[in-house]
Each structure stands twice: as C-alpha cells, then as structure tokens.
Amino acid sequence: MALLEVRDLVVQYGQAVALDGVRLEVQPGELVTLVGPNGAGKTTLVKTLAGVLRPVRGTVQIHGRAGFVPEGRQLFSELSVEDNLLLGAWRVRSHRPPLDLVYEIFPQLRSMAHRRAGTLSGGQQQMVAVGRALMGDPQLLVVDELSLGLAPVVVKEIVQQITRIREKTNLALLLIEQNVRLAFAWCERAYVIEGGRIVAEGATKALAEQPAIYEAFLGGRGGAAQ
C-alpha cells in the first residue's frame, strides 16, 4: 500500500484553480521529488497535504505519519529551539519525544536549545525545521524548498543527515525543489508539475534524458536551475 496517495486533487483560491486533478504516490521508503516552475502549485500541494488548505475535489490519503518542513522554514520565532522541536511532536503526543535523536543528527542545535528560534541563521533554522518535522517520528518527510536561500555546504550537510536517518529507518521523502539538479541527483522518481497539473512523471534518470525536461530545468534555457 502506498504511503501517500493523492487522487484527482483540485484546489482553488476563490475562482483561481491552483491544482487541477493532481495524482501522486509515494511508496514507503521511496525518494520522490516534485519539480516545476514558480507558481506551478508545488507549495499549494504541500499545504493541502498538511491539511492547511482544503481541496475542492479529490482525496489525500496518508497511511502513516508525515512530517512537514514548510517553505521558508516557518519556525515559531518567539519560542526557543527546544520548544520548536517539541511542538513537532504535537500529533503523536509522545511522552518521550526523540529530542536526543535530533540533537544527534544536528549536534550544533543542542548548544542553542534555549535560544529564540528567530535569532538563528538560515541554515540553523532549516536544521530546526527538519528536526521539528522528524520529532513526530514520521514515515514520510515532506520538504518544501530545502535548498532555497542556503549555502551549498549547509544544504549538503542537511542532505547527508537525512540520508543517514534513512539508512536506519524506512523514511520516505517527498522533496519539493527548485534546484532540479540536486533533486534529480538525490531522488529516484520525479513528478513535474506545471500550471497545477502533473505533466510528466517517472524515474529521474529517464526524465533527465527527455529533451523538453532537460531544456526547461537542467540548463538549456537556464532560469529555473542553476
């Protein structure tokens, strides 16, 4: 059974259709990426998966727990790093939230546990956001724009740490990325979204060889990918 099943999803903002019949699946332990230009509906999809937006039609089924890393980190900036992490476990209401696990993955967070999250640097904030999503002990991690605005070395570290966790658990990943090179290098399967519709899907290797995709995302016209 698929971990995440999205069927015929339609989401509107008033009259404007943002997602138009989106279908998407993530199997347990799978690495999937969703790429597409600005305004294609990527973040809308994440918000709908998280239950922040309500679909007009269609269904989202998550057979298990999902953790979300929203676009732009979205930390609780007035609360401490530790409080941010603890609130990530809200859904599971665990009595012993895996704080130490997160501190093990991102050791530098331990020393700033009591600092206000708003005072952290962008990279540290992204670590808190990833850590917060991991606190709910998810089987699916949804990451919206992991690399946006971060130095390559920081991105590399976070990617490494997520990979390390995946070695221990069967964590599946749905990565929404503008940096298509990174996404295609990391993930096995990809969906391409444009204008609220899924226009292509398949193994990342096969997709990268399609001329249209290569043009649009991996060079050619430039633009979306560096």
Place this chain on the structure above:
Amino acid sequence: MSLLIEYLVSGIAIGCTLALVGSGLVAVFRVTRVINFAAGTFSVVAAFLTASALQTWHLPHGLAEAMGVAVGLGLGLGVGAVALGRRGLSPISALVITFGLAIACYAGELLLWGDLPQSYPGVPGTLTVGKLFIQDQNLLIIGVTLAIFAGIWLFFNRTYLGKGMTACADNPMAAEMMGIDVRRMGLWAFGMGGLLGGIAGVLLAPIQPMTFSSDVNLAIGGFAAAVFGNLMSLDLALLGGIVLGVAESLVAGYFQASYESIVALAVMIAVMTWRAIQRRDQSDVEDRPPAPAAATGGARALWVRVALPLFGIAAALAIPLGLNQSNLTVYITMCLYAVITIGLSLLMGFAGQISAGQAAFMAIGAYTAALLSLHGWPPLLAFLAAPVVSGLFAALIGIPVLRMRANYLAFATMAIQLMLVALLSNIPALGGSTGLVSIPNFGIGSWQIQSLRGYAWLSVAVAVIILFLSRNLIASRPGRALRALATSEVAAESVGVHVMRFKVVVFAISAAYAGLAGAIYAFFMGAITPDGFSLLLSLEFLVMVIVGGLGTLAGPLVGTALLVILNQVLNTLGTQPGMPAYMPEVLSYAVYGCTLVVVLIAFPHGLVPFFSGQFRRWFGRQQQAPTAKPVPGAPVDVEPQRQSWG
C-alpha cells in the same frame, strides 16, 4: 498620609482587576491576534449573575461567585466561537465582531437586570493597622490576582498546551502543519479571557458597583494595562494594571471620579509614545482590513461617470423641496452622518484601522463651532475652524497610536469618546452637562440660514463636496498609496509609501469630516449637549460603514440611509406606551450589535460590494472581475487583487 496609603491599596486592588481583564486580552491576542472588545462584558455579566445568585436566589457565597465565573467562561467561549467561526476572517473583522457582541450583550443585560448599578457584599471586615483601615476585599483581590498570574505564567511558559497556544500566534501556518488545531486553540484562549474577566468582575463588584456599561471602562482599563506589554506579555500587563489602578485611584481621590477614562487614555498614549520612541514594537502583526478597498475608475461608460453623479446631485438637491419639517430633520441627519461615514470608510477601508469614537470628533467640531460663534466669531470662520481642530486633535492622538502595527486605534478612540463626554460634562466653561445653548444660525455676512430647508441644502451641499473630494483623493497619487496600504502594509512600505504618515493623515481626514458635520449640527440644532455625542452614536457610524461596505464611497451612503431609517423605526417601537424608559436603548443595542456580527459573517465586504458583485454576475458584465485563470501559488487568502501600481 494614611489616606494616601488607603488610596494606594484600593488603587492596587482595582489595578489587579484591570490586570486580570488585561491578561484575558493578552491571552486572546497571543493566540489569535484578535483584540477582544468584549473583555469587559465577561466581568459585568459575571458580576450581575453573582449579584442575582446572592440576593435573589439566596445562594451561599462561593457558589454564587463560582456561578458568575462559570458564566464568564461560557460567554468567553461563545464570543470566541462567533468571532473565530468563519474561516479566514481577518483579525480586524473579528475585533469588530467582538465589539458587536459586547454591544448586543448590553441589550440582554438591560432586559435581565435593568439599568441600576449592581453590587453585593464581599469579604466583610477591615484590617486595622494603627490609623490605617484596609478592606479585606482589597487584600483578597490582590492575593487572588497574584495567584492567578502565577498560574497563567506557568501555563504559557511551562506547559506543552500553553506552548502550543503560543505557537498558534507565532506562526499559525506552521502550527497547523504540526497538527495543532489553531482555531480550537483560539477558542480556548477566548474561554480563558472569559474566565479571567469573570474573576475580575466577581472580585470587583463588592467595591465598585457595576452597571451594564461598566464594561467599557473595564475593557479600556484592561487594554491600557495590556498595552504595557504590547498585548503579549503577562507580567507587564500586571504591572500596567497596577500603575493604572493607582493612578486612577489617586485621581479619583484627589480630583474627580469621572476622570478615570482620561487617566486610562493618558497612560495608554504615554506608553505607546514611549514604545514608539523605543521602537520596541517588533511584532510583525499585519492586520489586513476586511476588504481591500475597491478601486474606483476603470474604464466606465461616460454616462456612469458623468450623467449618473449629476443626476444624483440634482435629486439630492431637489429632495428637500418635497419634505415636511420632521422629514427634513431626518434628511439633514442623513447628510451629516454620510459626511462622517465617508471619512470612516476611508479610515477603515484604506488604513485598515477602526475608530470607535467618531462621535467624539463630531463633538469637537460642534463645540469648536459653537464656542467660537458664541464668542463673536463670524459663523463661516467658526464653521471652517471646526474640521481643522478635529483633524489636528486626531493627528495628535494618531501619531503615537498609529505607530503600533496592531489595531490599537479602536481602543484609543473609544477612550477618547468616553474621556470627551466626561470632560465636556465637567467643564463649566463648556456648559457642563447642559451644554451650549443659543448658538447663532449659520450665515455668511448678513445672510443667514433661517429655515430647516436651508440647512438641508447646506448639509447636502457639504455632503456632495466631501463625496467628490474623497473620490478624487482615492483616484489621486496619494490615493494609490492608500490603496496599496489597504492591500499590504509591508508591500506598501517596500515601495516607499510612508505607512505611518498616511495612516495618520487618513485618520485626521476622517476626524475633520466628523468635525465638519459636527459644526453644521451645532448651527442647525442651536444647542448641543455632551450626551448628544454618545458611544452609541459612534457605534452607529461603525455599523453604517460596515453594513454599506468599507473603502467604497457608495457603501457609507447606502449604510447611512438604511441605518437612519432603521433608527426611526426602532425609536417608534421603543417608545410605545408601557415600555421601560431604557427600551429604545435596548432595541438599538440589540439591533446594531447583531447587525455588525451578522453582516461581518455573512457579507464580510458589506452590502454594496456584495450586491454590485451579484449585479455583475447576473448581467454578465465582467468589469474588473477577479482573474479567473489559474493563479497557482498565490497567497492563501487571495482577494481579488488589483494591479494599481504606477
């Protein structure tokens, strides 16, 4: 010396109750970003119910108080459920809803308990230290308050639920992604506000008898206390409450009891000014106005732009010819109110700020014109001075208050409203509570307006001029800045619009309009009293604008016409034989309060935008309709965006 200490102790006790109300405001604001105008209502209803339980049902102490507090809690949850009921309602709309509910509660309170002050014995006995007498009730209040503050501090800072609630305020979207039910948390916060307000009321009633309208002073006091901590910090709210209570107690002891709202306002303004200087207001609360103001213009047909207004003016000028004396009075009222509501619509629609004290600015204009002309100024000069004085006064208040991002103006204007009526009634030079009489007629040189019809024409002419001034203001370059302001303050700031200055200017303009209407009112009536400019009148203006539609010019006109007529009907109903003297008030409160709530929930943009939208839909005229093609990735609460940048 002992007197001073007694004042201090009772001041601290009263301050504690204000701090409790204030902490309720903080709890609600922290979680929902809504400023809860009904904060004082919880106290009043809790106190009333306790009084009934003790005196009518003869229940024992303890049980009666518990019942009162429980009702406060229930009322808090009820207000929260209505204010947060509709998804995507902006904090400013929710604020007006709480205001409407508070007003609607007046009607219930009057019907159930009448308009006499209610009180009951608290803890008997006094503590005697030498020549010092301190009521035990005061000590009880202080003790309970400290214990409660310790409790809520622990709740917010040490418990998981408390942190979850704080997270909702901090970043609602992220909170929802973590699975926190933001609206349920908001509801709990309102319940907490009700609980705290109820406790305050039950504690306060034995030392300060309460009437149905005590809630206004409590809410303003609580708000002033909460402002100390920028509506976020509980400990500063406690400190603020105590400072305020002591100040009020000293003023009441050594000067005049009725000046307490002046103290609250002065403290509020002082704290805000200080905060503005410190630039400590770092919270990025951006309260969007309920509706981005509708753009004027667009490519409309010539007949719409020229013929229709001309026809309207001709009709407006012709109407007085066909009216009898009493209808002329209604017509004049309508025109004057329209001038005021157009200003209020600009303020609410474009600056996203609410004034709950427009009647006060009308009063300033009326008194300015009356005093000057009584002192021998030519009526025309007195008439022109009125809007200037009102506008300057507003600017003076607006500069510190509007620096704050959150909607503090609503409370500040309400405080101005109360303060002004209190001041006017107490200053002999301004006629005291009998007001000013034998104000000369309006005239220019030797020509004087002698008839009602003359005043009708004057009013309608002023209304038309104001309408055109406002229309041109919106269409001008500053107007474009205003429209930018209505859509997003941050965005407006980023393209170089000086947000604060514009807000102050719009506030001053709206006050000047009210002053102008007040001046005509003074000349037309020939006599004015402080009671003529009540909070109820300010409320009516608010209802008119919200019913009609914010940020439009047609909205306030329609709203005003509807409400003035409705007012006549309510007055006729309320003054039927056999009704208690306060019946007209009950009806007004109930109808206006409920109207505010219903309109904001059912037609959040007001009637005029709603029906003009329907009209377009029915007749297929897609003028400036929102783009129907996919605009993915747009912000969550997309409103029809207008591209009105340079």
